[in-house]
Amino acid sequence: MSLSRIKTNDEVVVIRGKDKGKRGRVLRVLRAKNRVVVEGVNTVIRHLKRNPQNPQAGGRQERSAPIHISNVMPWSDADGKAVRVNSDGIGREKHRITSSGKVLSAAGKAKEKKAQRRKAKGSEDDE
Template sequence: MKIKQGDYVQVIAGKDVGKRGKVLRTFSHKDKVVVEGLNYVHKHLKKSQQNPQGGRIEKEAAIHVSNVMLYSVHYQKTTRSRSTYEMKESE
């Protein structure tokens, strides 16, 4: 996975298309990322001593890596990431 924690990404598919944010966490074994301020879901809480009212909270959910693209803050546009390899000549 080429997207790392702390990178800026833009969503290219799903309900938050066009929005940008910073990657908070990555799950490499699932190929998912959590982006700051995007893909909110409601989590329902049962009544307990810590939360006597119960209710529901908004929480950021993970987005699949294929639905986000690296965003270059310097150039103000999305970029494709590449890997380059250098071959060493044997002597």
């Protein structure tokens, strides 16, 4: 499986379209449609009808709509600009690396979950 260049909770900058230049956090990645939902970018107004299943009253709700993944680039705080990302296997793991050679993040949240499970298992063994 290839390593995605943009992941949930990444900070990105819009490089094309009506919101060009805006930065925001990725809320969702829709891989099947090659789209991302970025916080505060491409906002649309949804008109909601009042109904018993909807706990909110009806009305207008502003939300972020998906934009194509090619219209955003990852933002690197270390470089202070939008960067292109390559993947590189360092050891047994894949990393997202900027063109300047800095690692954006390790591949996936599985590593974090595994560490939490080990920590929880270790605390159970101590008892």
